[in-house]
Amino acid sequence: MRKNKTFRIKNVMEVSVTYLILIAVSIIFFFPILWLVLASFSKTGSIYDFKGFFPSAYSLDTFKKLFTDTAMYDYPSWLRNSLFVSAFSCLFSTTLVILTAYVMSRFRFKMRKPIMTTTLVLSMFPSFMGMTAVYLIMVNFGLINNLWSLVLIYSAGAPMGYLVQKGYFDTISNSIYEAAKIDGATNPVIFVRVTLPLSKPILVYTALTSFAWPWSDFILPNMLLKNRDLWTVAVGLTHIGETEFSRFAAGAIFIAVPIVTLYFALSNFLVAGVSDGAVKG
Amino acid sequence: MKKRNNMPLICSCIVMGSGQLIYKQWIKGLLYLAAFALFLYFLITVGITDITGFFTLGTVEGDAWLGIEGDDSIMMMLKGILAFIMVALFLLIYYSNIKDVLNIRKKLESGREIPSFVKSVAIFTDKKFYIVALALPVVGVLIFNVLPIIFMTLIAFTNYGGDIVPPKLVDWIGLDNFKKIFVLSDLKATFFKILGWNILWAVASTFINYFGGLLLALLLNKECVKGKTFWRAFPILAYAVPGFITLLGFKFMFSYGGPINYLITRTGANAVGFLDIDAGWKARIIGLLVNAWISVPTSMLLATGILSNMNAELYEAASIDGATKWVQFIKLTLPFVVFSTTPTLITSFVGNFNNFGVFYFLRGGLYLDGYFLASDTDLLINWLYNLSIDNNYYGIGAAISLIIFFITSVFSIGTYVNSSAFKKEDTYR
Numbered sequence: 001m002r003k004n005k006t007f008r009i010k011n012v013m014e015v016s017v018t019y020l021i022l023i024a025v026s027i028i029f030f031f032p033i034l035w036l037v038l039a040s041f042s043k044t045g046s047i048y049d050f051k052g053f054f055p056s057a058y059s060l061d062t063f064k065k066l067f068t069d070t071a072m073y074d075y076p077s078w079l080r081n082s083l084f085v086s087a088f089s090c091l092f093s094t095t096l097v098i099l100t101a102y103v104m105s106r107f108r109f110k111m112r113k114p115i116m117t118t119t120l121v122l123s124m125f126p127s128f129m130g131m132t133a134v135y136l137i138m139v140n141f142g143l144i145n146n147l148w149s150l151v152l153i154y155s156a157g158a159p160m161g162y163l164v165q166k167g168y169f170d171t172i173s174n175s176i177y178e179a180a181k182i183d184g185a186t187n188p189v190i191f192v193r194v195t196l197p198l199s200k201p202i203l204v205y206t207a208l209t210s211f212a213w214p215w216s217d218f219i220l221p222n223m224l225l226k227n228r229d230l231w232t233v234a235v236g237l238t239h240i241g242e243t244e245f246s247r248f249a250a251g252a253i254f255i256a257v258p259i260v261t262l263y264f265a266l267s268n269f270l271v272a273g274v275s276d277g278a279v280k281g
Numbered sequence: 282m283k284k285r286n287n288m289p290l291i292c293s294c295i296v297m298g299s300g301q302l303i304y305k306q307w308i309k310g311l312l313y314l315a316a317f318a319l320f321l322y323f324l325i326t327v328g329i330t331d332i333t334g335f336f337t338l339g340t341v342e343g344d345a346w347l348g349i350e351g352d353d354s355i356m357m358m359l360k361g362i363l364a365f366i367m368v369a370l371f372l373l374i375y376y377s378n379i380k381d382v383l384n385i386r387k388k389l390e391s392g393r394e395i396p397s398f399v400k401s402v403a404i405f406t407d408k409k410f411y412i413v414a415l416a417l418p419v420v421g422v423l424i425f426n427v428l429p430i431i432f433m434t435l436i437a438f439t440n441y442g443g444d445i446v447p448p449k450l451v452d453w454i455g456l457d458n459f460k461k462i463f464v465l466s467d468l469k470a471t472f473f474k475i476l477g478w479n480i481l482w483a484v485a486s487t488f489i490n491y492f493g494g495l496l497l498a499l500l501l502n503k504e505c506v507k508g509k510t511f512w513r514a515f516p517i518l519a520y521a522v523p524g525f526i527t528l529l530g531f532k533f534m535f536s537y538g539g540p541i542n543y544l545i546t547r548t549g550a551n552a553v554g555f556l557d558i559d560a561g562w563k564a565r566i567i568g569l570l571v572n573a574w575i576s577v578p579t580s581m582l583l584a585t586g587i588l589s590n591m592n593a594e595l596y597e598a599a600s601i602d603g604a605t606k607w608v609q610f611i612k613l614t615l616p617f618v619v620f621s622t623t624p625t626l627i628t629s630f631v632g633n634f635n636n637f638g639v640f641y642f643l644r645g646g647l648y649l650d651g652y653f654l655a656s657d658t659d660l661l662i663n664w665l666y667n668l669s670i671d672n673n674y675y676g677i678g679a680a681i682s683l684i685i686f687f688i689t690s691v692f693s694i695g696t697y698v699n700s701s702a703f704k705k706e707d708t709y710r
Contacts, residue, residue: 025515030518122422130430136675234523237525
């Protein structure tokens, strides 16, 4: 009996310690985000007016100011630029990545292994090294200060990250393709009629990740866009100073919310989708 | 014995497409012929000068005063590389041209019908679908990944940068940039100081992130924890927020007017310059912690996935044998998790080694005394940025890129090639 009792006390101790740590960890992760969210609703803009972590008065003014007071910080135009670059990059990157991944997964040809090894070696160069060169090339060809050149660079580089998508196509059983072949379908037809309908989950995943990357990238647009009116949100936000802290917070929250929502929505969608990808009757 | 007709083959070897024309393959032949003419035109008008320009990098120095339009060395190098690519492309087409003639001859000899142009295009897109599908991605990667890397590798062997930018002429200087980095006192001191911190940073941050994530996953995996999805949502939230927002947010948090300094001054103490130029280890430790905040969720998700694959019977056997939880962790969990995550461990080491964002956003653009265009928290990749983007030291910057490439590839190539994702790709077939 006594042994049982000490065991129980020990157990209660363990559970409470576990929960204490969990609560602490959750606070550590949640607090900075909460702080930013509350700051975006602060009445006075400057970080110096905060009493500690929290603003003294709340209002929606900052969000209004974000979209109306565009003299110094033209947030609506940053948002338009970001949307433009992300949407087109997403469209082109998804097409290229899916094609590459499908081919690398489905076909066996002489150049296949060399291509795979080359992409691995290429990915080992510091991403930055390529970027300085891209910058120089863009300067020399006069493609700087142009949103299309960003779209071009994002989309052209996208096929390098085909491995996740290839992993997905690897799990689609060969028998589906064999069946289509026996029915006399050519390869382009198989790709459009058989592969694409089967790859909805990975299409969504690819589209979302290739949208999120330009949406939150800072380095490339900062390098290639020197005109203020071409800035994307990521570039613009870094130029907001401490006295406009709540404006920064509001701008950050405004672009983080869609991405965060997408991530949470995506995690459910993917699990459901991938398990569907098998042969059906 | 009928003599083989070698005429079309020889013709095609000399003038691309003429063999096809002899065989009455009009469209194909004309296309090859056009490609041949275009290439010759390219070679005569610009190709040859571009290729020689690649080696000389210009001979005439421009002078605005005298009105001399000089050679632009960097453009010449770029055009030279492009000319080489054109030559390679031509050789590829030339090869396909000869193969095509041989193919037609074989078909004629065996008395089979030669397909029409439209039909052979359709056959090609079906049988060689991979070529059609990969053409665009490969060209894109060649132009925006391979060309820049080749270009930068070449720049590392020139004196481009500093005072020597067009209109001044750039020259090939062999290994001088590397010599400068390893010998010249200013650069050498900075390089080794940064390299030391960079290695320390990569080891420490990989260790913290990895075990932080593992411990968090173990904690969430405990049977007594109810509402796992709820608790897991907090780290995932942190993971989903774009990195630059997190980093800028933390910069504000630790700034002079930020909440932490407010609380410090409230207690009567002086405000602390956490990220100031002379902050030293304070800034480094903040960097480590902020990086952990960003990266622990990722490794937690990874560890959760791996832990769910563990065999529960092992633990039952161990507790029957009287092993304590601690022993179980050390002898069972840790070896299993570490074993199955070695490749990701190394990728995350490389990722941390080249972690540009953390110190760029927290305290970018600071130049400290005793460092050449860098500060004590800068990693090699930050130094590279300072040198080549902010201060135009392209040659030195490119040389540093190559050194970084060398270090990271030593760490990772072996693991990548040996990883199961690369080797066992047909497991599910």
